[in-house]
Amino acid sequence: MPKLDLSKIPFQSRTSYPGKLADAVSGRSGQALGDAGGLTQFGVNIVRLEPGGLSSLRHYHMEQDEFAIILSGRCVLIDDNGEHEMLPGDCATWPAGEANGHHLVNKTDAPASFLVVGTRTPTETAFYSDLDMMVKDDENGFSFTRKDGSPLTPDQIGDDND
Amino acid sequence: MPKLDLSKIPFQSRTSYPGKLADAVSGRSGQALGDAGGLTQFGVNIVRLEPGGLSSLRHYHMEQDEFAIILSGRCVLIDDNGEHEMLPGDCATWPAGEANGHHLVNKTDAPASFLVVGTRTPTETAFYSDLDMMVKDDENGFSFTRKDGSPLTPDQIGDDND
Numbered sequence: 001m002p003k004l005d006l007s008k009i010p011f012q013s014r015t016s017y018p019g020k021l022a023d024a025v026s027g028r029s030g031q032a033l034g035d036a037g038g039l040t041q042f043g044v045n046i047v048r049l050e051p052g053g054l055s056s057l058r059h060y061h062m063e064q065d066e067f068a069i070i071l072s073g074r075c076v077l078i079d080d081n082g083e084h085e086m087l088p089g090d091c092a093t094w095p096a097g098e099a100n101g102h103h104l105v106n107k108t109d110a111p112a113s114f115l116v117v118g119t120r121t122p123t124e125t126a127f128y129s130d131l132d133m134m135v136k137d138d139e140n141g142f143s144f145t146r147k148d149g150s151p152l153t154p155d156q157i158g159d160d161n162d
Numbered sequence: 163m164p165k166l167d168l169s170k171i172p173f174q175s176r177t178s179y180p181g182k183l184a185d186a187v188s189g190r191s192g193q194a195l196g197d198a199g200g201l202t203q204f205g206v207n208i209v210r211l212e213p214g215g216l217s218s219l220r221h222y223h224m225e226q227d228e229f230a231i232i233l234s235g236r237c238v239l240i241d242d243n244g245e246h247e248m249l250p251g252d253c254a255t256w257p258a259g260e261a262n263g264h265h266l267v268n269k270t271d272a273p274a275s276f277l278v279v280g281t282r283t284p285t286e287t288a289f290y291s292d293l294d295m296m297v298k299d300d301e302n303g304f305s306f307t308r309k310d311g312s313p314l315t316p317d318q319i320g321d322d323n324d
Contacts, residue, residue, distance in 0.1 A: 041281040067206050
């Protein structure tokens with residue numbers, strides 16, 4: 001049945017960010033619509049941001065196009081060019097390989113939500129704009145390192161006792 | 163600038179349907195958001211349906227995933243399983259190769275709109291559910307034929323004097 005029953009798709013708070021970096025997206029949860037509907041070529045998610053919530057650490061993708069439309073509430077798109085208010089119906093595109101790190105931040109005191117689409121590719125590299133970190137994704141999963149490929153340090157990600 | 167200025171993206175009424183079949187989508191116009199924003203891996207369009215308007219002739223794709231979310235108004239999703247009411251926020255997915263022809267129809271007396279995403283692939287084949295027609299897309303563009311590959315007939319597409 002192509003029409004999705006959104007009430008049956010759980011909101012999940014998952015992140016692959018290592019160590020204490022996961023805290024950055026604690027105000028984010030998402031519904032995996034594309035997965036629920038059998039899509040494999042691109043991901044489609046509805047993301048809910050609690051007040052203060054971030055869509056991600058500010059980043060850009062090397063191989064995957066990305067698109068978002070605001071569904072409810074109000075967000076701020078932060079990128080290399082500053083802050084841009086995003087209201088319901090407002091849209092943004094991030095072509096693969098454009099080195100303009102971005103994320104959406106909910107600076108209001110009410111929840112906000114957006115729909116985001118991203119290509120699925122066998123491999124991917126993304127760079128983080130505000131810290132010395134990159135991630136590679138391949139058949140072995142996500143691998144976070146510094147931008148020179150060396151391991152992240154405890155001061156970046158904390159340790160088990162943090 | 164990743165945030166799109168939707169007021170600068172024209173609504174266009176274009177179709178590749180041959181002959182009189184183009185009349186079927188005369189109530190449809192669309193904004194090519196993905197193209198405007200530099201995306202190449204998937205298409206993103208906001209489609210506006212006037213009262214009585216159809217999103218397309220009922221069809222399914224062999225190679226391309228497809229997703230839609232209703233933005234305003236009310237549509238009916240028609241597929242092999244019948245009619246399904248689609249209100250703002252309602253979503254549907256059509257995985258590549260699933261032979262369930264579908265389209266959205268605006269049966270109300272007010273405009274409706276939806277956002278639709280589809281993968282871009284070098285080649286594509288789509289089949290139409292309610293008539294003996296298929297379309298192939300490749301480096302030479304769209305080619306509409308009967309499902310056995312033979313040319314469409316005048317009774318299907320009319321002629322210049324229609």
